[in-house]
Amino acid sequence: MSDPNKNKPVDDVTGTETTGHTWDGIEELNSPLPRWWLWTFYATVIWGIAYTIAYPAWPMVSGATAGLLGYSTRGEVARDIDAFREASAARDSQLAEADLVTLASTNEDLYRYAVSSGAAVFRNNCSQCHGSGAAGAKGYPNLLDDDWLWGGTHEAIAYTVRHGIRNDEDDDARYSEMPAYGEILSEEEIAALVEHVRSLSGMEHDEALAASAVENFTDNCTACHGDNGMGNVDLGAPNLTDAIWLYGGDREALTETITNARFGVMPPWGPPRLTEAQVQAVATYVHQLGGGQTDAGN
Known part of the structure; x- marks a missing residue:
């Protein structure tokens, strides 16, 4: 039987088989890969296959394969949010029932919580129109000054947030219309x-x-x-x-x-969009920005 390697080109200097490729007289050696590299490569292939089986991986028409472990980053975030809400439930319950007029003087800790959480609510839901700094824009009121179309007391701000302005979703929305x-x-x-x-x-x-x-x-x-x-x-x-x-x-x-005429519309942000505690919080945050009006009797 003939030797299959007999006619393969071999480098004269090293005695190593070549690939047959030559550039400017230099031949490419067909050196075998190091064993450690091969085993590492095989391990990554096995790991990759195992990962696609265990975790969401392959795209489908309306989603992706769920994986045997059923893990998802969305689920992890949802669990974190639920844990945070559970930890804040007691204070949120207090805030939902709190008198915003006297909150700063009667419960300083809850007031600070209202301002802090209200700032987060504002950034997530209000800054798109009123700006990240609440300075407003053309057609969107500046919440930093003391000029209020519908009143700037705690109660007035909370009502506006809760029910909105000139919308068709809430029967209690603030409503007025200037003739053209x-x-x-x-x-x-x-x-x-x-x-x-x-x-x-x-x-x-x-x-x-x-x-x-x-x-x-x-x-x-x-x-x-x-x-x-x-x-x-x-x-x-x-x-x-x-x-x-x-x-x-x-x-x-x-x-x-x-x-x-003008006909600006603000959606209602009360439940279910925001919880009552979040409405109270963002009203507190907006009121303390600098333009909030003194409540009656204070």
């Missing part, structure tokens, strides 16, 4: 109203046009904004005499507001 005066007044009358509104807050304005709009303002705007234009928190009507504008106080923005 573009369907009622002429462009000239709206232009004059813009000047009058600017005059209320001390901005540069056309005095003659502003004076000509006094009657229209009285007939159409004072029912909500008040005779002096200082607004009404019961109706969510903004104060027109300060320098704070939700949609802007320039002529273009005011013309758009008066012509087509």
Whole structure:
């Protein structure tokens, strides 16, 4: 029988079989892999097969194979969340029933917990609109100042969070609607109203046009904004005499507001979205940011 290795090329210097590949006269040796490397490789293959059997691994149409151990990172996170909730259950129960007006003075530990947990609730659910620092944006109120459309007391803030504003989900949502005066007044009358509104807050304005709009303002705007234009928190009507504008106080923005009106919507965040304790917590957090109003009787 002929030797199968007889015709295989061999390196003259080392006596090692070559692969037959040559580059610039240099032949590639067909040296065997070290034993330790081979056994390590085989071990990783076995480990990989065992892993795909024991843990979720192979993608399917609507998920992945569950694995014999039934492990999932989501399940682990869920268990951690449940453990945290169990540890916080007693304080959450207290917070859900707490009087937010007196909380800081009667239970300092629970108050600190409310502020801390309320900050987390705010970052997860409110910062998308009001900003991570609660400074708001065009159409989204700044929660750091003392200008509140619906009131800035503990109770008012908690109610707003719980029920939302102008939404169709909660029958107790705060609700008001400004008419679109573009369907009622002429462009000239709206232009004059813009000047009058600017005059209320001390901005540069056309005095003659502003004076000509006094009657229209009285007939159409004072029912909500008040005779002096200082607004009404019961109706969510903004104060027109300060320098704070939700949609802007320039002529273009005011013309758009008066012509087509605004209709900002906030969803209700009460149960089941948030627990009552979380509502109380985020109301406490927002109130202490710097613009919270003093509660009646305090």
